[in-house]
Amino acid sequence: MTATIENPNYAYPARSAGRRGPNLEKAGWIFMRASGVVLVVLIFGHLAFNLLWTPGGIHAVDFGFVGGKLAQPFWQWWDVLMLWLAILHGSNGMRTIVNDYVHKPTIRTVALWAIGIAAAVLIILGTLITFTFNPCPEGADLSLLPSFCAEL
Amino acid sequence: MSETSSSLTLPDPSPRRTTFSGTLYRGNEGMWSWVLHRITGVAIYFFLLVHVLDTALIRVSPEAYNAVMATYKNPIMGLGEVVLVGAVVLHAMNGLRIILVDAWPWATKHQRLLFWIVMGLVAVLMLYFTPTHLINVFSPMDGGH
Ligand code: HEM
Numbered sequence: 001m002t003a004t005i006e007n008p009n010y011a012y013p014a015r016s017a018g019r020r021g022p023n024l025e026k027a028g029w030i031f032m033r034a035s036g037v038v039l040v041v042l043i044f045g046h047l048a049f050n051l052l053w054t055p056g057g058i059h060a061v062d063f064g065f066v067g068g069k070l071a072q073p074f075w076q077w078w079d080v081l082m083l084w085l086a087i088l089h090g091s092n093g094m095r096t097i098v099n100d101y102v103h104k105p106t107i108r109t110v111a112l113w114a115i116g117i118a119a120a121v122l123i124i125l126g127t128l129i130t131f132t133f134n135p136c137p138e139g140a141d142l143s144l145l146p147s148f149c150a151e152l
Numbered sequence: 153m154s155e156t157s158s159s160l161t162l163p164d165p166s167p168r169r170t171t172f173s174g175t176l177y178r179g180n181e182g183m184w185s186w187v188l189h190r191i192t193g194v195a196i197y198f199f200l201l202v203h204v205l206d207t208a209l210i211r212v213s214p215e216a217y218n219a220v221m222a223t224y225k226n227p228i229m230g231l232g233e234v235v236l237v238g239a240v241v242l243h244a245m246n247g248l249r250i251i252l253v254d255a256w257p258w259a260t261k262h263q264r265l266l267f268w269i270v271m272g273l274v275a276v277l278m279l280y281f282t283p284t285h286l287i288n289v290f291s292p293m294d295g296g297h
Binding site: 002003004015023036037039040042043044047051052055056058059061062063064066067070086087088091092093094097118122125126129132133140144145 | 160161188193195196197200201207213214217218221225230237241244247248280285290291293
């Protein structure tokens with residue numbers, strides 16, 4: 001036995017008839033897939049490097065280790081790209097879920113604004129920190145800093 | 153099985169729960185992969201909110217950052233990290249399955265097989281991650297940390 005869907009693209013048109021302007025829902029749909037593919041590489045690399053390939057794994061994650069990474073442009077760009085894509089992907093996914101389950105207009109508006117504001121705050125905060133970060137803050141305990149700070 | 157621009161013929165999903173017979177979807181692999189994708193997506197989202205904020209303490213002081221990182225190093229959090237990484241790996245592998253199912257007719261027809269391939273990949277990746285991570289979590293910390 002087989003089940004046949006007649007005109008699969010016709011019963012539920014991707015866009016209501018008469019809509020004008022750029023198709024933002026379609027752009028979001030494509031973004032979820034494009035960002036997802038890139039995030040697999042960025043997140044798996046992040047987890048493997050920090051938790052598996054660095055001796056000590058989670059125990060080795062401290063200011064010296066992360067400061068040493070964020071002093072390098074390679075990891076700055078890796079982390080900033082991961083931040084933007086993960087926050088935008090996750091926030092757009094949460095938007096879909098709120099639209100699915102929250103039917104009261106006021107609560108829905110509040111929830112969508114909360115998601116948007118949280119996304120903007122975290123992206124701005126994270127980006128500023130990554131590019132203004134000082135791995136060797138003045139007057140700090142040298143034993144807590146990346147080893148290259150001793151040579152300054 | 154034929155495929156034209158105006159009709160798509162899918163194999164019978166033969167649902168195990170006959171109370172839902174007549175649907176293509178409910179009670180089968182397709183539904184469970186959607187449920188898991190949604191739950192893992194929300195869980196990772198809330199962790200990410202916290203994780204950006206704890207990482208932001210690196211801009212405050214070495215002491216502040218090390219203090220918050222210390223909370224990730226106790227054994228209970230270590231077990232939680234295995235669950236969290238499991239959620240990420242499942243969401244990532246199933247996300248790739250969703251992309252293939254949407255883009256490639258062969259994958260649409262074999263989405264059920266692909267679900268089990270996703271489960272297999274998750275198992276393999278977690279068999280790689282879990283021992284290494286738990287050894288780190290439960291090893292006594294040597295001086296310096
Ligand atoms: C690791 C790589 C990832 C891949 C390959 C991936 C892939 C996907 C895909 C393909 C979708 C489906 C979109 C749709 O149905 O239109 C999705 C949804 C979603 N993703 Fe991800 N994702 C990844 C990482 C993340 C991360 C890091 C987060 C959280 C910050 C996240 C949160 C979500 C949420 C909340 C949804 C919505 C789920 C739903 O509508 O049921 N994902 N993801």
